[in-house]
Amino acid sequence: MLGRITYMELRTGWKGLLVFGILILVVSAGMVQLFPFFQDSLTEQLEGENKVNLELPNEQRGNITLSWEPLENATSYMVLEDTRVSMVTAKIAYSGEGTSITFEKDFEEKRYYAVMAVIDETSDPVLIGIATTEKGEDPFKELLESPVYAGFTGGRSISMLEVKGFITLEFFSWWWMLAGLFIAYLSVSVIASDFENKRMDVMLSTPISRRRYLLEKFGAMSVIALLMILVAIAGLAGGLTSIDALNEISAATVSLSLIGCLPFLMVIAAVGMLTAVLFQKVRTGMGVTFAFVFAEFFLYTFGGFSKSLEWMKTISIFKYWDYSSVIIDDLFKPGDFIILTALAVVLIAICVWAFEKKDIPT
Amino acid sequence: MNKVPVLETKNLTKMYGNHVGVKDLSLTVYKGEITGFLGPNGAGKTTTIRTCLALIAKTAGEITIFGLDSHKDAVAIRKKTGYLPGDFGLIPSVKVRSYLKYLLSLRECGSKKKMASLAERLELDLDRKTHELSKGNKLKVGIVQTLMADQELIIMDEPSGLDPLVQQEFYRILREEKKQGKTIFTSSHNLAEVESVCDRVAIIRKGQLVVVEDIQVLREKTGKVLEVEFGDPVNIDELKLEGVSEIHQDNGRFVLTIHENLDGVIGAVSNHRILNMSLKTYSLEQLFLKYYAEKENHERGGA
Secondary structure, three states, rough: OOOOHHHHHHOOOOHHHHHHHHOOOOOHHHHOOOHHHHHHHHHHHHHHHHHHEEEEOOOOOOOOEEEOOOOOOEEEEEEEEEOOOOOOEEEEEEEEEOOOEEEEOOOOOEEEEEEEEEEEOOOOOOEEEEEEEEOOOOOOHHHHHOOHHHHOOOOOOOOOOOHHHHHHHHHHHHHHHHHHHHHHHHHHHHHHHHHOOHHHHHHHOOOOOHHHHHHHHHHHHHHHHHHHHHHHHHHHHHHHOOOHHHHHOHHHEEEEEEEOHHHHHHHHHHHHHHHHHHHHHHHHHHHHHHHHHHHHHHHHHHOOOHHHHHHHHHOOHHHOOOOOHHHOOOOOOOOHHHHHHHHHHHHHHHOOOOHOOOOOOO | OOOOEEEEEEEEEEOOOOEEEEEEEEOOOEOOOEEEEEEEOOOOOHHHHHOOOOOOOOOEEEEEEEOOOOOOOOOHHHHOOEEEEOOOOOOOOOOOHHHHHHHHHHOOOOOOOHHHHHHHHOOOOOOOOOOHHOOHHHHHHHHHHOOOOOOEEEEEEEOOOOOOOHHHHHHHHHHHHHHHOOOEEEOOOOOHHHHOOOEEEEEEEEEEEEEEEHHHHHHHOEEEEEEEEOOOOOOHHOOOOEEEEEEEEEEEEEEEEEEHHHHHHHHHHHOOOEEEEEEEEOOHHHHHHHHHHHHHHHHHHOO
């Protein structure tokens, strides 16, 4: 797997790799630095809920009383009602100068009420807070459990107020794309550029078999993926240490969550190399490999939309790199690791088989 | 002395869909010889060479190199074969020396000493970066990488484009390699370019082998073309000498086709005042037209 071709690949590409490594380090360490600010801002937003009080009737039917703390310079108030916290389909339930409203509960489903203060005619209303008919619930919880976020959380209940939740949503949603697409780009170009720049004839006139050539290039991809992961671990662990959050999430947890990404990246690398062998063009190979990565992501996301679509998740590689399981539940799944590794091995075997059959173009 | 075959193709055929790359090509390259593989562009030279090296799959026929199957035993064959492709790229942004050392390490044979000596003789600067090289220098890198590993069989696809002086040194190197018992198979679309080094010539046209001939025999059969312009009146009969097969006269300029007795002809010509003179080998196309006129006419008649 590792040999002179691997070494040459790393040697000629070291400058690009170094720049990319620095980028990973800065972003992974830097992003964690943002957490305390993010936490403060989110807490402030959530505390707004306390400024709005919603009293439910004791029985199934009855009156709901919604009251809120007055805002000093408010001229009037507005209450929006919706079944979703995002308020995208909200209707105006009240508009006036009062600080409480009472209305009949003539519905079963969960509803959200956003209370806004109107300051003057020219500026936008200010959000005082959001209340829900489901008592004692973080109104943002539903948002995080929604299918949109399920791709990142695995449908787990997480809180963005904790560093664990922050890393799961903010770091990993960025990481898979950066690391995944970088390895996709590299794996296509290390093979396809040898075709395009007519280096393949000389390479394959040496006693290097096509299999060894591919395996050594794959070895180089593995080394690069591992280095990227190690840099990200160092960045995250360093960042967590600097904000004194290592007691909430240990370095071992961070390492395990990212190590699980290695076979995930290897599968992408194998797909990249396969497309390079099949199409022998950097642009075509890259397009197909990028499409593969995004398709896999959408399969995983769409699979979370409904129970009947769950099969989509099963065929997505994202299901088998469950970083949120490691971070939130402290559970590393070796089975998933093995499945992805096996898939990478199968793809590379297909790649070798295809390469041995293909003519080398002039 | 019995000739030992090193590379042998039997009824080699390579089709690209409906297009013929090479058809029924049977050719033998013998040990210790320099065999020229001639043909116009697009004749199938590169296809033949790349099929032999298993870079492309054959459609039909057999290829054996060192008695081994060219496809099944490709790696074993490549251990003993050096190859210069007709068109190739180098790994960018490294020094020529590093690039060549890298290839030496992949070949697991040859020596840095030979690499350095070849580079010196071909006037190649090993400390230049690969992406800074001119076309000619890139070719030199290719030649060095082909020869440095001291392999038994050297296959080259159109190694042309060197400066005339370096080209001469390159031919000297090839002759030295041959003396050491190496077998060389080199393609070209220019007969004049290879005739000074080749022992035998195989000519391919439209994917089919036309002839394989000793260079000496070919020379005698085709002859050379002497063009001479005189400063004084010359009677055409004076030039009808032994070994001269054709004479054309055109405004004081004479064109003679000579098969032998070159010194006798030059002697006769030098009795007059010469304004201009050149001696040329037939170009490949002229060779086809002349040497295979019958076949050509037949083909044309059929077309």
